[in-house]
Structures are given as C-alpha cells and as structure tokens.
Amino acid sequence: MTSAVGVRPKKSAGSLPPGSGLGGKHDRPRDRALRGALHTFLGLTCLVWIAPLLWAVYASLRSYDDTAQHGYFSLPSKLTFANFAKAWTSADLPHYYLNTLLITIPALLITLLFSSLVAFCVSRFNFKFNLALLMLFTAGNLLPQQVIIVPIYRLFLLTPVPSWLSDSGYLLDSQFGLVLVHVAFQTGFCTFVLSNYMKTIPHELTEAARVDGASVFRQYWQVILPLCRPALAALGTLEFAWIYNDFMWAIVLIQTGDKMPITSALASLSGQFFTDYNLVAAGSLLTALPSLIVFFVLQRQFIGGLTLGSTKG
Amino acid sequence: MTILDIDQPVAPPPRRKGRRGRATALAGTDRLTLGLMLGIPTLLVLALIWGPALASVALSFTEWDGVGGLSDIRWVGLQNYADIFTTYPRFWPAVQHNLIWLAFLIVLPTAFGLFLAVLLDRKLRFGRLYQSVLYMPVVLSLALTGFIWQLMYNPDQGLINSLIGHAHTDQINWLGNPDLNLYAVLVAAGWKHTGYVMLLYLAGLKAVDPSLKEAAQLDGANGWQTFWQVTFPVLRPINVIVLVITVIEGLRAFDIVYALNRGRNGLELVSVLITDNIIGESSRIGWGSALAVILLVISLGFIVTYLVQVFRKEERS
Numbered sequence: 001m002t003s004a005v006g007v008r009p010k011k012s013a014g015s016l017p018p019g020s021g022l023g024g025k026h027d028r029p030r031d032r033a034l035r036g037a038l039h040t041f042l043g044l045t046c047l048v049w050i051a052p053l054l055w056a057v058y059a060s061l062r063s064y065d066d067t068a069q070h071g072y073f074s075l076p077s078k079l080t081f082a083n084f085a086k087a088w089t090s091a092d093l094p095h096y097y098l099n100t101l102l103i104t105i106p107a108l109l110i111t112l113l114f115s116s117l118v119a120f121c122v123s124r125f126n127f128k129f130n131l132a133l134l135m136l137f138t139a140g141n142l143l144p145q146q147v148i149i150v151p152i153y154r155l156f157l158l159t160p161v162p163s164w165l166s167d168s169g170y171l172l173d174s175q176f177g178l179v180l181v182h183v184a185f186q187t188g189f190c191t192f193v194l195s196n197y198m199k200t201i202p203h204e205l206t207e208a209a210r211v212d213g214a215s216v217f218r219q220y221w222q223v224i225l226p227l228c229r230p231a232l233a234a235l236g237t238l239e240f241a242w243i244y245n246d247f248m249w250a251i252v253l254i255q256t257g258d259k260m261p262i263t264s265a266l267a268s269l270s271g272q273f274f275t276d277y278n279l280v281a282a283g284s285l286l287t288a289l290p291s292l293i294v295f296f297v298l299q300r301q302f303i304g305g306l307t308l309g310s311t312k313g
Numbered sequence: 314m315t316i317l318d319i320d321q322p323v324a325p326p327p328r329r330k331g332r333r334g335r336a337t338a339l340a341g342t343d344r345l346t347l348g349l350m351l352g353i354p355t356l357l358v359l360a361l362i363w364g365p366a367l368a369s370v371a372l373s374f375t376e377w378d379g380v381g382g383l384s385d386i387r388w389v390g391l392q393n394y395a396d397i398f399t400t401y402p403r404f405w406p407a408v409q410h411n412l413i414w415l416a417f418l419i420v421l422p423t424a425f426g427l428f429l430a431v432l433l434d435r436k437l438r439f440g441r442l443y444q445s446v447l448y449m450p451v452v453l454s455l456a457l458t459g460f461i462w463q464l465m466y467n468p469d470q471g472l473i474n475s476l477i478g479h480a481h482t483d484q485i486n487w488l489g490n491p492d493l494n495l496y497a498v499l500v501a502a503g504w505k506h507t508g509y510v511m512l513l514y515l516a517g518l519k520a521v522d523p524s525l526k527e528a529a530q531l532d533g534a535n536g537w538q539t540f541w542q543v544t545f546p547v548l549r550p551i552n553v554i555v556l557v558i559t560v561i562e563g564l565r566a567f568d569i570v571y572a573l574n575r576g577r578n579g580l581e582l583v584s585v586l587i588t589d590n591i592i593g594e595s596s597r598i599g600w601g602s603a604l605a606v607i608l609l610v611i612s613l614g615f616i617v618t619y620l621v622q623v624f625r626k627e628e629r630s
Contacts, residue, residue: 038432038437039438039439041432042429042432042433042439042443043443045429045443045447046442046443046446046447049446049447049449049450049504050446050449051465051472052461052462052464052465052472052501052504053449053461055464055465055472056461056464059464067470114353114354114357115354117350117351117353117354118350118351118354118355120350121347121350121351122351125347131624133351133355134624135620135624136355136358136359136363137358138619138620138623139616139620140358140362140363142557142561142612142615142616142619143362143366143609143612143616144561144564144565144584144608144609144612145565145567146565146567146583146584146587146588146604146605146608147366147369147605147606147608147609147612148361148362148365148366148369148605149587149588149591149605150365150369150372150587150590150591150598150601150602150605151364151365151366151368151369151372151602152361152365153591154598155365155368180357180361181361183357184357184358184360184361184362185361185362187354187357187358188358188362191354192623215340215342215343215346216343216346216347216350217346217350220350241452244454245452245453245454245455245456245457246454247454247455247456247567247568247571247572248567248568248571248588251571251588251592252588252591252592263454263456263457264456266456266457266460266572267456267571267572270460277464277467277470280460280463280464281464284457284460284461284464287457288453288457288461291452291453291454291457292449292452292453294452295449295452299445302452303448303512303516306451306509306512306513307512307513307516
C-alpha cells in the first residue's frame with residue numbers, strides 16, 4: 001500500500017540469475033532474438049496506440065483548403081497553427097477553460113479536505129461504526145451515476161440558493177451544484193485511500209501531541225495532514241483529471257451553454273463553431289491539453305493515485 | 314499489507330481497552346470537532362448519493378411527470394418495470410449493447426492489459442517509454458476519446474478507411490452503420506481501458522515476491538508455468554479489482570456514445586435511456602427511476618464483491 005504512493009519499488013538487482021531474463025547483459029543468441037521480438041512487438045503496439053493522437057495532431061496542423069483539395073491522407077503542402085488560433089478565438093475557449101477551473105479547483109480542494117477529515121477520524125479513533133462508514137463512502141463512489149441522476153436533477157431543481165452562488169436561483173444550472181455533486185461522488189474514493197494511508201502513521205505521534213495538549217483539530221492539521229502530502233499529491237492529480245474529464249454531470253445539470261465546463265462544451269461547440277475536421281481536431285487537442293500536461297508533468301503522482309486504491313492486498 | 318503489519322502490534326486486546334477509555338475522556342470541544350469533521354462530509358454523501366439512490370427506488374414504483382408538485386406523484390406498483398420489460402422497444406437492445414460492452418471490456422482490454430503488464434514487468438530498455446505511451450489515453454476523457462476516434466473513423470477522411478483503401482470507393486461508415494458502430498466505439502473505449510488495466514497489473518506484479526518465481530524456476534518450471542501457477546494466483550486480489558472496475562466502467566458507459574451521436578442508431582445503452590428521461594423530450598420520472606434501479610441492482614452485486622475484497626483483512630483484524 002505505502003509502496004504504491006508515487007513510488008514503484010524497483011526489483012532488487014540480484015533477483016534474477018543472469019541470462020534468465022530478457023534484460024541480462026550476456027544473453028545467448030536465443031535470448032537476444034526474443035528481446036528483439038519483444039521490442040518489435042511493443043514498438044508496433046505503441047505506434048498503433050499513439051496513432052489516433054498523432055492523426056489528430058496532423059489533421060489540426062493542416063489548412064482546410066489543403067485537406068479539401070488533397071484529402072487528409074496526403075502529404076501536406078504546408079503546416080499551420082491557424083486552426084488552433086481559430087478554435088481558440090471563434091469558440092471562445094478561454095471562457096470554457098475558466099468555467100472548468102471554477103468547477104474543478106473548488107471541487108478538488110473540498111474533496112481532499114472532507115475525505116482527509118473523515119479518514120483522520122476513522123483511522124485515529126476506534127469508533128464502532130468506522131467500517132460501516134468507510135463502506136458507505138467507498139460504495140457510494142462505485143455507484144453508476146445514472147442510478148441517482150433522476151432524483152438529483154429533481155432535488156437540484158427544487159433547491160433554491162442565494163443568487164451570488166447561482167444566477168439561476170437554484171442548484172440546477174449552477175456551477176456550485178456541480179461542485180457539490182463532484183465532492184459527494186469523489187469523497188468516497190479519497191476517504192478510502194487516505195484512511196489506509198493514515199493507518200500506516202504510528203499512533204504514538206498523535207498521542208504525543210495529545211499529551212502536549214493539542215486539540216483534535218490540531219492533531220489533524222499539524223501532525224497528520226503534513227505527513228499525508230505524498231498521498232494528497234497523488235490523489236489531487238488523479239481527482240483533477242477525473243473532475244476535469246467529467247462529461248455527464250455537466251450535460252445533465254448545466255442547462256445554459258455558457259456555464260459548461262470545456263469537456264462538455266466540446267460536444268455542442270463541434271457542431272456550431274468547429275465546422276471542419278481540422279477545427280474539430282484542433283479543438284479536441286486544446287481540450288486534451290490540460291490532461292496531457294498533467295500526464296507529462298505529474299506522471300508519477302498520477303500512476304500513484306490510480307494504483308493507490310488497488311494494491312492493498 | 315504494510316498497514317496491517319504496522320497496525321497489529323499497536324492494537325493488541327489490552328490496549329484497545331485503554332483506547333476506549335481515552336475516547337470517553339475526550340474533551341467537550343474535541344467531541345464537537347470530531348462530530349463536525351465526520352458529520353459534514355457524511356451528511357453530504359448521504360444527501361447526494363444514498364438519499365437519491367433510495368429515492369430512485371421509491372420513485373420507480375410511481376408515475377410522475379415532474380411538472381406538477383410532489384402531490385401529483387401517483388403510486389403504480391410494478392407497472393413501470395412491467396412496461397419496461399415487455400413493451401419498451403429500446404430497452405432490450407440497450408441491455409444487449411451493455412452486455413456486449415461488458416463482455417468486450419472484460420475479455421479484450423483486460424487480457425491485453427495483463428499481457429502488456431507481464432511483458433513490461435522486467436528491466437527493459439525504453440520500458441518507461443512504452444508504458445507511458447500505452448497509458449496516455451487513460452488521462453483523456455471518454456468524451457474526448459470519442460472525438461479523437463471520430464477523426465480516425467471518418468468514412469472519407471479518416472485514417473482507417475484511408476489505410477485499408479476504402480476511402481474513395483466502397484466506404485465503410487464505421488460510426489454510422491448500426492451493426493458496426495458499437496464495435497467501433499468499443500475499440501475506442503478499449504484503447505483507453507487497456508492502459509488502466511495494464512497499470513493495475515503492473516503495480517500488482519511489482520508487489521509479487523520475486524523469491525516465489527525463483528523457487529518455481531529452481532523446481533524446473535518454465536516461464537509459462539511459473540506465470541499461471543505461481544504469479545497469477547498471487548494476483549487474485551488485483552484480478553477481482555480489475556474485474557469490478559471493468560464492470561462498473563461498463564455499466565457507467567455513457568460519455569463516449571453520447572458525445573458521438575447521443576446514444577442512438579445502434580449505440581443505445583441503459584445509461585442513455587435513463588438520461589433521456591431528464592434531458593430528452595419526455596420527462597417520465599418514475600420510468601427513468603425504474604431503469605436506474607435495474608442498473609443499481611446489477612451493480613450492487615459487483616460493489617459488494619469489491620467491498621468484500623478490499624475490506625476483508627480489516628474485518629479479520
């Protein structure tokens with residue numbers, strides 16, 4: 001479990017006798033042939049895997065006239081970034097990025113706060129209902145969203161909120177409502193992961209703090225939380241990607257196109273503004289960009305987060 | 314596993330008594346803090362997840378168009394279910410598509426993900442590069458996956474038809490043909506899912522004690538035997554988790570078909586039918602809820618399996 005937090009344990013160097021694996025330096029010819037086959041296979045698979053993205057990049061870099069004349073499956077007469085500029089301005093993408101930011105960041109922070117609070121209580125105190133509570137949270141995260149979507153929609157339609165939170169006057173069609181749903185849904189998974197992580201922190205630490213007169217909240221805020229930084233980083237990365245990638249909640253709960261986050265807005269934009277395939281490709285890639293940046297910059301945390309919940313066994 | 318190793322010596326029976334004593338000795342403010350720390354998140358989850366889930370069950374036995382107030386709700390018993398099973402023309406095709414979706418995801422991306430994980434679980438030049446490329450699609454949203462693959466599948470401009478020479482004559486309409494599009498979409502969904510499965514298995518394989526494999530090799534087992542008889546059984550917890558995640562993904566599937574064509578013309582899924590009751594033209598609350606309950610019942614079995622798997626050790630301790 002701990003080992004999965006952003007670190008993957010390296011196999012100890014001497015675990016395999018030389019020549020038995022494909023990585024040994026003094027391989028026999030047969031091993032060398034096998035290794036060649038392995039690299040060929042993996043290389044080809046990777047090529048197939050990355051082809052859709054490369055194809056999108058290629059289409060996005062070509063002008064409409066060029067592809068209209070020669071087709072997409074042709075050598076380009078020239079490559080241009082014009083499609084990106086056009087997608088960016090004509091569909092007003094910055095506006096949708098901002099919407100996404102206004103939804104994702106609060107949802108992410110509140111999710112991490114709530115889940116760390118619950119995880120702290122469950123892992124530091126022996127309440128009778130701990131296990132039941134953890135199960136309640138974890139199972140909630142696994143429910144298909146469609147199971148609760150009808151009542152949520154009705155509930156949001158009936159719940160008035162002050163106008164500074166939502167100009168529709170209700171939770172429905174407000175970004176605040178979307179944040180609430182994301183928090184409720186994602187808290188379950190994060191609580192599960194964080195409580196497992198916190199259980200590995202020795203009880204003596206909080207006990208010492210308690211003896212020194214620290215309140216429960218200080219034990220949480222100043223003792224436990226700083227120690228959970230790696231887990232929080234991994235979860236934060238993963239949750240960012242998940243909330244950013246949400247499509248369905250926004251489609252259902254946001255009715256004004258202007259308030260949509262970018263992932264959901266893309267569907268309607270592609271008919272209205274992204275009229276040709278080059279533009280669709282550019283728009284898609286621009287939407288993918290934040291995810292891809294997260295992927296390249298925070299790869300370690302992302303993998304850590306994905307495998308956090310699973311490698312406990 | 315590490316958790317328990319550390320946890321057990323800390324909590325033998327006599328100490329537990331002591332801890333309970335401490336719990337009652339909490340100061341008043343601390344109790345209030347704890348109550349708030351636990352209470353607010355729990356209330357939110359109850360109000361927005363479990364409350365609505367129960368409401369779905371209750372509403373599924375009623376008829377309500379959602380226009381009038383709550384007083385317009387009419388109790389109809391099992392009528393919604395009966396209608397869905399017998400007369401609703403879109404239901405059985407949707408179920409069939411969901412089943413194909415599940416079967417496909419369980420068989421192909423899962424097996425291929427495991428296979429790739431086994432290949433990559435060794436010291437290998439470019440190993441990290443291969444891994445990165447293979448799981449890159451995992452960070453993309455399913456809706457975006459749909460858009461990106463749309464470019465691949467386009468009948469006259471897509472890469473696939475161009476490569477197989479069907480771009481100009483005898484075009485194959487991958488996403489427009491209702492007999493074909495489900496599989497085309499599944500390839501795209503599998504493109505994303507394989508990387509995820511591979512990651513989970515890679516993490517699992519790294520945790521397998523290498524001495525097990527060495528022992529098997531010393532006993533004369535070849536690579537194939539070692540994997541199936543030693544490594545794979547040790548991976549059982551990962552297998553269960555991969556299975557459950559795959560099933561849940563399969564039941565949730567919505568984004569990609571909705572982004573492509575709103576889940577019509579061969580791409581109907583149960584999740585799409587439910588959503589149509591809210592954002593579609595008809596607003597039949599009871600009807601949509603009954604569909605949701607059917608989905609709930611199917612998923613509960615898998616959720617319980619998952620919980621048993623991950624909480625088993627804690628129950629024992």
